[in-house]
Amino acid sequence: xxxxxxxxxxxxxxxxxxxxxxxxxxxxxxxxxxxxxxxxxxxxxxxxxxxxxxxxxxxxxxxxxxxxxxxxxxxxxxxxxxxxxxxxxxxxxxxxxxxxxxxxxxxxxxxxxxxxxxxxxxxxxxxxxxxxxxxxxxxxxxxxxxxxxxxxxxxxxxxxxxxxxxxxxxxxxxxxxxxxxxxxxxxxxxxxxxxxxxxxxxxxxxxxxxxxxxxxxxxxxxxxxxxxxxxxxxxxxxxxxxxxxxxxx
Numbered sequence: 001x002x003x004x005x006x007x008x009x010x011x012x013x014x015x016x017x018x019x020x021x022x023x024x025x026x027x028x029x030x031x032x033x034x035x036x037x038x039x040x041x042x043x044x045x046x047x048x049x050x051x052x053x054x055x056x057x058x059x060x061x062x063x064x065x066x067x068x069x070x071x072x073x074x075x076x077x078x079x080x081x082x083x084x085x086x087x088x089x090x091x092x093x094x095x096x097x098x099x100x101x102x103x104x105x106x107x108x109x110x111x112x113x114x115x116x117x118x119x120x121x122x123x124x125x126x127x128x129x130x131x132x133x134x135x136x137x138x139x140x141x142x143x144x145x146x147x148x149x150x151x152x153x154x155x156x157x158x159x160x161x162x163x164x165x166x167x168x169x170x171x172x173x174x175x176x177x178x179x180x181x182x183x184x185x186x187x188x189x190x191x192x193x194x195x196x197x198x199x200x201x202x203x204x205x206x207x208x209x210x211x212x213x214x215x216x217x218x219x220x221x222x223x224x225x226x227x228x229x230x231x232x233x234x235x236x237x238x239x240x241x242x243x244x245x246x247x248x249x
Contacts, residue, residue, distance in 0.1 A: 016055045016087055019163070019240065020247035021186040022146055025050040026134040027059050030097060046095040049185075050119075050133050052149060052247070053087065054156060054163060057104075057121065059133065061095035097131060099123050101157050109147025117145035143249040152245055164241045167222060175214045178202055180223055180238070186248045188227055188237040191215070 027046045048061035090096070099121060106122040117135040122128070135146035155161035170176040178198050183189060189197075195211045198204055215236050218224040227235045240246035 016053050017163075017241055018051060018053055018087065018184060018186060019152075019242050020052040020149065022050045022133075022135060022137075022149075022247075023187065024048075024136045025059070025146070026136060027061070027095065027097065028132040028134070030129050030131050047136075048095070050146070051087075052153070054101075054161075054241075056101055057097075057099040057153070058087075058090070059095075059097040060090055061093045099131075100125070101153060104153065104157060107150045107153045109150035111145060111147040117147040119146045119149050144247045149247055152242065152247060162243060162245070164239070164243050166239065166241065169223070170218075170221075175206075175210060176218055178204070179211065179214045180218060183224065183236065183238040186238055186240065188235050188248075190233060190235045194236070 024047055027048065029045070046061045048059060051058045051060060100123075103123040103125050104121060105124055105128075106120075108120045110118040110120060116138060119133045120130070121133075122130045133146060138145065152161060169180055172178070172181060175198075178201075179194060182194055182197050182201070191208055191211055194215065195206050195208060198211070199206055212234060215224060215226075215234065219226055219236070223239060224236045225239055227237055237248065240248060
């Protein structure tokens with residue numbers, strides 16, 4: 001148990017769970033590592049979401065949607081995200097990349113002034129390969145960036161990463177279950193966004209008060225955390241199984 005009373009595992013559980021998800025990541029493509037020199041065969045650069053589970057690293061390019069950069073960002077560039085809410089329902093795309101953590105030989109984070117945070121991965125699935133993932137949503141408010149994923153991945157490989165075991169989730173057909181499913185992408189969302197996404201996905205007709213009540217119930221149960229003060233418009237995010245090592249901060 002940790003101090004909150006939630007069970008903790010020192011090694012990864014056998015069931016696959018999403019630990020972190022970074023939106024609008026640039027994938028440099030996959031390169032074959034040569035005997036003398038390692039180069040990325042960049043090809044066409046793509047943009048999608050990078051998902052870390054307790055078992056693998058997954059880059060998802062299909063079913064992307066266009067979103068604006070956060071308020072306050074000077075660039076007018078659009079971002080493209082491919083949110084993953086269910087691991088068994090990832091659309092196939094030739095640009096998708098799946099890397100089993102057990103096959104990783106080297107993982108390195110890069111973050112230097114003036115350059116975007118980057119994650120470099122080398123692995124062997126019968127053929128030695130390498131790739132890079134570059135973060136786009138940067139900012140001074142962030143405590144963790146894509147380069148911070150490297151240490152967590154190393155601890156996962158070694159079976160030393162602490163993972164919180166959350167309570168059994170509510171029934172998927174309940175409103176609480178639908179809210180939790182909507183927030184499985186590990187992204188912070190406001191009530192209007194949650195309501196709209198649930199209504200679109202499930203064909204529901206909801207009142208804002210219903211959604212807020214369900215969110216607050218999930219907060220009380222330890223599934224979500226409220227990221228704004230009580231006097232402000234509520235925003236919620238799913239509690240990370242990584243606990244203090246939460247990469248979505």
